Amino acid sequence: MTATLLVLAGFALVAALLAWSRWLAGRRWAAVGHLALAIVAALFAAAGWPISRDLATLHPLRPDQAVAELFFEQVGAHRFRTTLTRLPSGRMQVFELEGDEWRLTARGLEWTPRFATLGLGPLYQLEGLEGRLATGGDDPAVPTRFVLHPATDADLWSRIAAGSWWSAAARPLALDGPWQPMAHRQRFVVRLEGTTALSVAPGRAAVTERATIDP
16 A cells, blocks of 8 residues: 555646646646646645554454463562563564553554455554452453553544444454463463454463562
């Protein structure tokens, strides 16, 4: 989509230059026609650029695809240094979560059948990493939450969720993982579970025992 918008922007520039040359040559109607084409192409390019930028942050959603690996190291009472590795890129981020449970959340888009026939597949992006104290109640406290991708009211996902005309092209997906206990030197692999949720499984060489650290 970005390439198409760049072509449109280039076309708008060329049309504007032609309009100027036609005007200097005294061909007023030809100049007006080229100027109109330049304006239309520029408007399409300007309107499509934010959408292209949003789509560039999304990744193809393939069922059972591993999207992240997390490794926990206890550094204090109810405090864990968490290394998040995005898959398959291998990009790593380090956070410090509070609590004794964690979960990863993601969001995505699934195209309507009309747009899916164009070869467009579902997309996703990691959204947040959360930690909480498991109090046993129905509404445990969530002391920490890290945003992995900032959301705004103007981004494509929010527009679709709000029911704009973009909702005719796609529907929003909320892909939340289950709450999992945090333990010292525990490793987890997070996978896509279809287009409905994230699944979590122990990673390789996982060690489940908690470290004894004085508060």
